[in-house]
Amino acid sequence: MAGLLEALDAASGKARYVGGAVRDALLGLAVSDVDIATSLLPQDVLARLKNAGIKAVPTGLEHGTVTAVLPGGPVEITTLRRDVSTDGRRATVAFSDDWQEDAARRDFTFNALSADPMTGEIFDYFGGLDDLDSRTVCFIGDPLQRIAEDHLRILRFFRFHARFGAGAPDAQALDACTARANDLMALSRERIADETLKLLALADPVATVRLMADRAIFRPVLPEIGSDGVERLERLVDRERAFGIAPDPLRRLAALLPADVDKSMAVGARLRLSNRQQKRLASAALWPASSESDPAIVAYEIGGEEALDRLLLRDEDQGLDVAVPFLSQWVRPRFPIGGGDLIAMGLTAGPVVARVLKMIEQEWARGGFTNDEAAIRMMARAQVEGALRDRI
Template sequence: MDALLGALGAGEGLSRFVGGAVRDTLLGLDVQDVDIATRLMPDDVMKRLRKAGIKAIPTGIEHGTVTAILKDGPVEVTTLRRDVSTDGRRATVAFSDDWREDAARRDFTINALYADPLTGEIHDFFGGMDDLAAHHVRFIGDALTRIAEDHLRILRFFRFHARFGKGSADAEAVDACRARSRDLMALSRERIADELLKLLALPNPAPTIALMLELGIFSAVIPEIDATSLVRLEQLLANEARTTTAPDPLRRLIALAPQDTGPADDIAARLRLSNAQRKRIGTALTPNTAGPMEMLYRWGPESSADRLLLSDAEGDVIAAALTRIRASERPKLPLGGGSLVERGLSAGPVVAKALQTVERRWIDEDFPGPERVNAIADEVVGQLLDARQ
């Protein structure tokens, strides 16, 4: 990092840490991503990094962003900017050398803090330090204008309030988000899904989801989320706490969706979720009467946990089943169709049917070992051979 800062002229005041890294450091949180804002032009950044022997990738150079690849991870370096035009989805920018001008185009006051890398001095142009101390999430300037510039800021506001806010949400922001909620229809569904899943990954998103429902935020893009969705989410959160289960944003999205595979898959398709995610949703919502070990055998630990935590079972029943699943390896039937052919069956549908019978008895007997499975297979094959005579 020292070499990077030296190359970027931090000692001459040309570059500063900005955004989440500054915010999270001040809050005593682990810093996930480091961003640097600089007065240097993108081409100059590239030249300086290469001269210093630092790999530089022009990941978004037309918007001023160069990614420096360091041993500890990538660092995004972005030239100071001002917006020339915006349409709610993307912005046309011009480069600047004015720190305040760069700060003014950011979303929230707590995200517009800059730190001198050498002295640690904080540069705060819009009261972000006070808002951070008060756990208050507030748009920079006029909230309606900020949302008109980038519609995704509606969802970002609620996510940041859920993560950093305490008490009532900022009144001006709430009014602006409600007034412009239908702007979300102009966004790609992938961006909506990304923000929603980030919100659902937070420790307790339920109060914020409740606020969004009250304001009608979901009505334009996911109208299926309603008051009963919130009840299911709260029950899932309670089951997670009871079983010390880590937050899983997709599982929480399943709780918010209608508990029917068709409408739930419609939501998944609308949000452009992956095939693997859609399959997991379908598995979670398929009617189920299996016990914990059969669930583990058929669907694996993740989907088994989905079914249990989303079920209406009593808390102690869920906890006991999850404990058993977590302590067990996924069962594997220690016998295949070839074994049945070796016992005298003719290859074909009869083998598949016999294997299903063996499997069912193996499950019903709570997954005994190979010796018992072989005995079951002998019995099943013997009965079929006797029936032919």
């Protein structure tokens, strides 16, 4: 990092740490991503990094961003900017040399903090330090204007409140988000999914999600989420905590949705989730139907992750103290019989082999997945003989 800062002439005030890295460092949190702002133009940044022997990738030159590839990980370097125009989804920018003008583009006051990497001096143009100290998420300037510039800031407000907020949210910001909730319909579904899953991945988003449901924030884009879903989410979070299970945003989204496969599939498609995520969301919607089933058999049939989803989402608590730890460490047993074994026992190659093999597998699963080879072969032979008799 020292070589990068030298290349950017940070000692002369041409580069600062900005955004989340500054905020998290002040809160004593681990800093994962470091972003740097600079008064240097992008082409100058590229030339300086090349001269310093630092690999540079022009990841977004039109927006002033160059990524420096360092041994400790990539660092984004962005030239100071001002907005020329915005439409709620994207912005057209012009480069600037004014640090406050650049900071004013950001969403919340504590995200606009910057720090001199050489001296540690903090630059605070909008009262971010006070808001950070009080754990209050406040927009910079007029909340309605900030939301008009980028509608995603509605969801970001609630995510940041869930992560950093304490006590009641800022009333002016909350009212603005409530008034402009319909603006979310103009966003891409991918952006909505990404922000929603980030919120649900936090340690305990229940109070914030309840506030969003009460304020009808979800209604324009996820009308399926209601108060009953928030109660299921609260129960799920309590169970995750009790069993030491890491937060799973997709499972938590499933908790918010009704136990309806068609609606879950519609939500997955609407949010442009991956095929695997859509399948898992739809599977989780079947939690009431599988609540009386043997967890090991359900896991064998649909997979351990999906079985754990259904188990943690079910209404009753009875048996969870045994079943959840079991599924958390479950390893899929290997079915020891193959089609060739059945052909060797007398079946003719064809569809009958697959059908009989499935019947044996089901019997083996219901019997507790025994690894007794003699018992398995006896089971298989009985099924084969039955199939042969049926063919006569």
